[in-house]
Amino acid sequence: xxxxxxxxxxxxxxxxxxxxxxxxxxxxxxxxxxxxxxxxxxxxxxxxxxxxxxxxxxxxxxxxxxxxxxxxxxxxxxxxxxxxxxxxxxxxxxxxxxxxxxxxxxxxxxxxxxxxxxxxxxxxxxxxxxxxxxxxxxxxxxxxxxxxxxxxxxxxxxxxxxxxxxxxxxxxxxxxxxxxxxxxxxxxxxxxxxxxxxxxxxxxxxxxxxxxxxxxxxxxxxxxxxxxxxxxxxxxxxxxxxxxxxxxxxxxxxxxxxxxxxxxxxxxxxxxxxxxxxxxxxxxxxxxxxx
Numbered sequence: 001x002x003x004x005x006x007x008x009x010x011x012x013x014x015x016x017x018x019x020x021x022x023x024x025x026x027x028x029x030x031x032x033x034x035x036x037x038x039x040x041x042x043x044x045x046x047x048x049x050x051x052x053x054x055x056x057x058x059x060x061x062x063x064x065x066x067x068x069x070x071x072x073x074x075x076x077x078x079x080x081x082x083x084x085x086x087x088x089x090x091x092x093x094x095x096x097x098x099x100x101x102x103x104x105x106x107x108x109x110x111x112x113x114x115x116x117x118x119x120x121x122x123x124x125x126x127x128x129x130x131x132x133x134x135x136x137x138x139x140x141x142x143x144x145x146x147x148x149x150x151x152x153x154x155x156x157x158x159x160x161x162x163x164x165x166x167x168x169x170x171x172x173x174x175x176x177x178x179x180x181x182x183x184x185x186x187x188x189x190x191x192x193x194x195x196x197x198x199x200x201x202x203x204x205x206x207x208x209x210x211x212x213x214x215x216x217x218x219x220x221x222x223x224x225x226x227x228x229x230x231x232x233x234x235x236x237x238x239x240x241x242x243x244x245x246x247x248x249x250x251x252x253x254x255x256x257x258x259x260x261x262x263x264x265x266x267x268x269x270x271x272x273x274x275x276x277x278x279x280x281x282x283x284x285x286x287x288x289x290x291x
Contacts, residue, residue: 001091001161003123004190005138007052007079008218010262011067015044015057018073018260022046025231025258026220027133028053038102039064047131048220051138052079055260074261075215077107077117078141078192080184085122095159112159114152115213116143116192134227136269139189140181140219144204146212149179149196156182156192168277170195176202181276189221189272217263225249225268232258242267249285 012018022028028046036043040062046053056076058065067076082088089106092099098109106120130136145152157164166183170193177197184190195216197204207216222228229248232239237258242251251267273281 001082001088002080002120002184002190003083004081004184004188005051005078005141005192005218006081006121006128007054007119008075008138008141008262009043009054009056009077009079009119010074010260011041011064011076012055012057012073012260013068015042015055018055018057019044019046021258021260022048022053022055024235025237025254026135026228027131027231028135029131029133034103035059036102038062038100038107041065049133049135049137050128050130051135051220054079071211072261074256075218075263077119078215078218079119079121080141080190080192081121081123083123085120088120091161097159114143114145114147114155115211115215117215134222134224134231136221136223138218138220139272140191140193140265141215142193142195142217142219142265144177144208144211144214144216145179145194145196146198146208147196149194152194152213153180153182168275170275175204177204183276189276191276217265219265219267219272221269221272222266223269225251225266228252228266 026048028048031047032045034043039056040060041056041058041064044055056064092108097112100107108118110117156162162182166186168181170181171178176199177195179194179196182192195204197208199205200209238255240253241248250271254264256263270281270283273279
């Protein structure tokens with residue numbers, strides 16, 4: 001049913017500070033601003049390559065205010081697109097997934113989604129223009145789990161009409177978890193990752209112990225990792241390298257403190273195919289340019 005991972009919604013305390021932050025670190029561009037009575041927030045929409053970041057500041061009682069009060073700033077909601085909103089609405093109803101609707105967008109109840117907060121938008125008729133800057137697009141939203149990942153994957157497959165043929169099992173000893181990539185299409189990286197983590201020796205396990213099943217992080221692809229590194233270092237922001245090579249060229253993880261509470265994974269163009277079922281699609285560094 002889903003087409004792409006197209007956006008994230010971030011709960012912030014100060015729209016102007018957060019906007020400046022995302023502009024400086026990721027070259028995001030402000031394109032719109034809207035009020036959301038449902039969220040009790042003002043939404044400032046930033047273009048990030050071909051994807052979007054919506055910075056949400058509470059202006060009334062509501063989910064954004066509650067999130068900031070309980071958890072502080074951070075990732076509030078992941079976004080996915082669908083080709084036919086009417087068909088999506090009907091699928092959710094038939095699957096018994098309750099949802100709220102605002103501004104042409106659906107917000108399924110987290111209680112029906114093992115804690116996953118999603119905003120579902122209709123796919124644009126024309127391909128989204130890629131804005132300038134080092135970010136190509138958002139390709140993953142990550143949900144960490146205390147629940148068995150197989151149980152959640154089966155639920156999403158059946159209730160959201162996802163094609164199991166596109167799923168890819170994953171195990172990362174480095175971070176102490178196992179799970180599955182729920183890819184939406186066979187030839188694209190767009191997906192929801194389910195990561196079951198219990199070992200409190202690792203950050204994911206500690207997060208799960210505190211929050212249970214919940215949205216955890218997201219991933220972007222870049223054709224200019226060096227630019228992102230330069231932007232982070234210019235502002236003294238922390239990140240963790242993917243490799244131990246003299247110069248990092250493959251990817252990194254931006255610490256949440258750098259991006260208003262959002263843990264952001266970054267990988268160079270096509271690298272993520274290495275753990276996404278089609279390693280033969282990885283372009284060597286010298287030819288790894290944006291598609």
